[in-house]
Every structure is written in structure tokens, then in C-alpha cells.
Amino acid sequence: MFALQPTASAVIGVGQVRALATSALSASSWFSHVEEAPKDPILGITEAFLKDKNPAKINLGVGAYRDDEGRPVVLPSVREAERRIAGSHFMEYLPIGGLKDFVAESVKLAYGETSPVVASGQVAAVQSLSGTGSCRLFADFQKRYMPKSKIYIPVPTWANHHNIWADAGVPQATYRYYKPETRGLDFDGLREDIMAAPSGSVFLLHACAHNPTGVDPTTEQWREISRLMRDKGHFPFFDMAYQGFASGDCERDAQSIRIFLADGHRLGCSQSYAKNMGLYGQRVGAFSLVTDSAKEASAVESQMKRIARPMYSNPP
């Protein structure tokens, strides 16, 4: 045991502390074994673009909207909304689950204003840090409450999906999605993989504007996917990052979710407002789960918050 008398230590001068430190430590670091991390495959492209001196350079890696002059766009409606609230609000903490009005409106946007599950209060939902934050909350939730399940991820998908579920400790599998020969959907492969997955598997679905392929199932194909997943008892989790941005029509872009709801699925959804509202760096999103009742939604929401609290306490 290291015995240090309080009175003695009270008069240790800085010089003596330095002497102690020098003798106790070598020059080595606790972190010298830490390896160089690989560059993020997507964000690394922009870094390389910025370094390139060639005037003809074009950046086609960027996942953010650009106008015809290649400039970022802040939507006029967003500027107006900002103007209306600027200088008038305090910066108090939001509740752990975020801004209630925002969450309620977000759920209506995704599921439909007149959707029965919305009216009955069956949807558990919290504000989250854009799409990434929503997916991570769900992945942590899945790990805790569906501990025997795997996440099935389409091939290909947004690269960060794999990182998110890996960091949550959820085992991953993949399902066929893209067919290079046709540059279209590998519908047969997709159906086979749904059938082959053990009942109760969690499937990650891109609600619209699949990233990175741009290939979406047709309405009929979505209906069949929904039916197959219902028959197998799978859990559908929608990542919706482009509602309204894909076709220009919010209702049309959410049709996959609406089809699944009509089939009685109890599904989950990650919503991002990065692209469709141009709010990118403000990190605005929502994570929701359809439950069986308002009471269950309350319990589920309380547990969503329990995951959020030790991650960031409350959202921006």
C-alpha cells in the first residue's frame, strides 16, 4: 500500500511532484500501441478532394445537396423558421427524449397523420442525433431487448451501418439487394434471404432512395417483402434519410412504411432531417418504435431514454 501521510503531502511542492513524476514514469505513453485508424471511406474522399490542386476537379463523393453552382443550400423555409425564433428562446436543456412537438410531428410525417398507430399513441419515439444517432439508439436497444437477434443488412449499404451495429455489439448478417448485371434489384435473392433468415430476425430496410445504389423496390415488390417478412415473423427497421427528397413527395417516399403498417407490422424507424431539410450539421432526427399500446409505448420510450442519457444526456 502506498502510504502517504496527509501532513507530509500537504507540503509537497511542485518541484517534488515533478521529481516523483519523472522517476515514476518512463517517457512511454499509455497509448503508444494505439494504431493509426483507417480513413473513413466516405469522408476521406472529401479530404482528398480538398487537397487536390487540379482546377477541373469534381467532388462526387459528397453526400450533401449542392445547387447548380456547387454550393450548399440553406432552404428558405429553414431561414424563415430561424428568423421567427431567433433571439426569442432560451437554450435550456431539452428533455432526454427531445422536443415533444418535434417528435410528435416527425412521427406523423413518417407514419401518416391519420395512421391508427399514431392516433392511439402506440408509437414510442425520441428525438435523436440525425440518422446515425437514431440507428445507434435502435442498435443499442436491439442489443438489450432482442439479445438473441441478428441484424440483416443489405448488400451494399451505407458503410456506417456496419460500424453502428458492430459498436452496439449486435451480430450482423447480410441479405442480397443489388444485382450488378441489371444495375437493379436482386429481388429473387432478397426474397430467398428473407425466407432463409431465422424467424424474429431484424431486417434493416432503406425506406426510399437506397444508399448507395439508388435502387428501390417497386410498390408491388414492397408489398411482397412485407408479406414475406410478416409470414417469417421478422422485425422491420426502416432507415429513412430521404423522405420527400427522393421523389419530391413525402407521402410517396414513405409508402414502404405505410405498406408495412397496413400489414400490421410492429416496425421501427430512423428518420434524418439532414438532407430533406438541409439541416445536416444541426443533427436532427427521430427514432421510433411501433408498440402494442400507449402503455407499452410509455415503457419503451422510458428505456430509449435510458440508452440516450449516458450517451449525450439530451439532444441539441
Place this chain on the structure above:
Amino acid sequence: MLALAAIRSTRAAAATSWVVSLTSFRARFAGLLSTQTQMQRSAGTSAWENIAQAPPDAILAIGDAWRADPDPRKINLGVGAYRTAEGKPLVLNVVRKAEAALAADPTANKEYLGITGDPTFCKLAREMAFGAGSAAVQEGRITTVQGLSGTGSLRVGAEFLATHYPVKTVFIPNPSWPTHRAIFTRAGMTVKEYRYFQPATRGLDYEGLMADIGNAEPGSVVVLHACAHNPTGVDPTPEQWRGILGVCAQRKLLPFFDSAYQGFASGDLEADAAAIRMCAAMPGQEMLLAQSFAKNMGLYGERVGALSVVCASKAVAARVEGQLKLVIRPMYSNPPRHGAEIAARVLGSPALFEEWKDELRGMAGRIKEMRAALRGALEARGAPGDWSFITRQIGMFTYTGLTRPQCELLTNKHHIYLTMDGRISMAGLNAAGAQYLADAIVDALRSAAPASPRL
């Protein structure tokens, strides 16, 4: 990357859980692959029907109860946010100015920040904490990433340590901000406590502290509140800091400072960073620092903070930064820009920075006045006990030493809302409130069971 994912998966699977859930929580990475249970479930039945309602957050529940109370005398002493004498939240003048400038800036946009956030903000936050002239800063040995206020910065640091640091034990003071335990536990570390608060003196249990960290497994992480300890308000003296950091060096412990009140505690940015700077000045000393700008810049809900890792060399710091990015990217990709841009403008403009220091002195000054007012009011009433600790403690919170029954009486009879550990937020007081509170405390001491404070 796969190896890392495997490590993190295994670690996450091994993390202890405090969740009150009816479903068992035994799945481990390898186990899952081989023992997949067939869950026969048709669409229409919920996957969540066994989920239990989590208890409400104890601290936030106080605010809810206060809001619901119709009694006009009610006082909210549970609030962890600054309030003016009128009981209103405060947006600092410098923040309003910075925000207005930002709104008027034609080059401003809402593009994604990089994973590590606003580089100007990170640099200025680092310099504010460590001092621009510090050797560690000058030598480029500190990597700083923007984080989601204090909580998010601590979590990213905890996840990084759980993956890359060989010792998985972290010591937090007893008592500490409750979320510390949750953060480190979620990250997969083992949380232990070191003695800190001395109920008899309502001061620091220095001997206990030194004994506990002196016994810590070498290499253990030690969470230290940089100033204005939450919830007790009790800080070590400079000599005591020298002793504490001396033991850390001797035992090769890794200090992880939590700095949520720099400038807000004493009114002086440099004084409130003295312990951080003392540590960083020790040769070869590595450390972590989580900074929050919630209170000192009033940016609460904007979630502005930073995590700094002080490394032995610049090369190591660069690699550490890359690994921090791998923690952040799958958690939230990149941090929110609005609050960081405001903070960067305040820190980076000489005029705004000076004005900010005035506003800090104003907030800290009002807190100190309230401390003096409460102590004076209690002494004027001849309340039994020594109340000098109220003006000795520092920061927003005071640990009154009131017992649970006494706290309950304060709430039920006098409509004064506080956490049941006897912690009160001085920010919730004004001159009249201090008198009212003193009367209530006298009543509580007289009426409710005075069991020895067991904190």
C-alpha cells in the same frame, strides 16, 4: 477494423447492465452465432411487451414536481441550470451577439462538421482549459474533439479507454454526479469509488481519498472534478491537489478530469483550471479532460463540449485522434454545429471574450451572494450547527447535510424542491428565497428526525 469490432462487440456484451428488464440478458457475440433461438412471432404482436417502465430520472423528476405545484411560495432548488434573481434562465449577452452575427453571416451554412467537430472551437476550448502557453499545447501533444457537452465527451473518452486502455477500472468520487457511473458502466468499465465527502465537516475526506487512490490498481482511471464538485461543492485546496496528483503519478493512475464549471465556479477562468494545468504540467503525464460549455456559456441545450487527450507525444496524439473518430462515427457521425460556432466566436473574439469574463463574474458573484445570504439567515436565526461550510463550498451546489426526512419535510410542508440527498442549487435562490429557505431549514431541524448525516 474487424478485430476492433470484435473487441468492442465482446466488450459490449460483457458490460454490466442496470436495466430493470424481464428479458434475460445473456447473449454474447460467439454464443449468438451458434445458439440462435427461433422466435416465432407474427406481425401484430409487439417485440417489446416484456419491457418494464424505467424509473424516472431522479433529478429531472424534481423539476416536474415543482412545476406541478400550485403553491406560490414554491422554490426549485433541484435545478442544475443557472437562474437569475427573478428565477429566469439566462442567455448571455455574448451568446446573443455571437448568434446574431452568425445569423447575419452570408457564408454560414449548415453543412456537416467533420467527425471531430469545429476545428476552431476545439483549438480554443483546448487553450481555454490548458492555457495557450502550456507545453503540452505548444508541443501539439493534445488531441481535442468536439463532444456532446460534458456527457458526450465523457462517453467518447470512456469508450476509447474501454477499447484501447489496458486497465478497465475507473474510480469516481463518492458522491459524484450520478451519470458518471452510468457512462463508464455502459462503456464496459468497472466503476469503483474513492472516498471524497466528509459528512462530519461537510468538507473533503482527504485522508480517505489519498488512501483509496493510493490503493488503486496501478493504471486505474481516476475521475476528478476540476472544480465545483457536483454535488457537494467541496474542492481540494491547491496543496491537496498537489498531493492527489502526486499519488496519481506515483501509481501511474490516469486522471480523467470533468470540467463543467470553468469560470462559473470562482468567476476566474484560470483559477478554475488550476488543477487541470497542474496535472498537464507534470512531465510525461497523460490525462483526459471532458469540458462542458453548458453552464459557463449558458449553452445547455446546444450540447457544446470537448474531449481532450493529453499524450506523451504528438505522434501518439494523432493516432489517438483517429481512434476517437472511430468511436464517434458509429455513435452520431459528427457533432451539432450551432452551439460550437457560437462558442468559437465568443472564445475567438477579444471583445466578446472580455465581456464573457464579466458575465462569468456576474453569475459566480450572484451564487456567492446567495451563499452568504443563506448562511447569514441561518446564523441570524440561531439554527443549530456550524453553517460556515455554505460559504466554503463552491459552485452551484451545496450539500446541506439535511437527512432524507428533513428534505421531505422541506418539500411537503414548505414547497421547497431539492434532491433527497440534501443537495441544493444556489442558483435557485434569491434574497427573499434565502430567508424563506432558512426558516424552512430551522423548522426541519426542529421537527424531522435528525439522524446523523450519512452521505
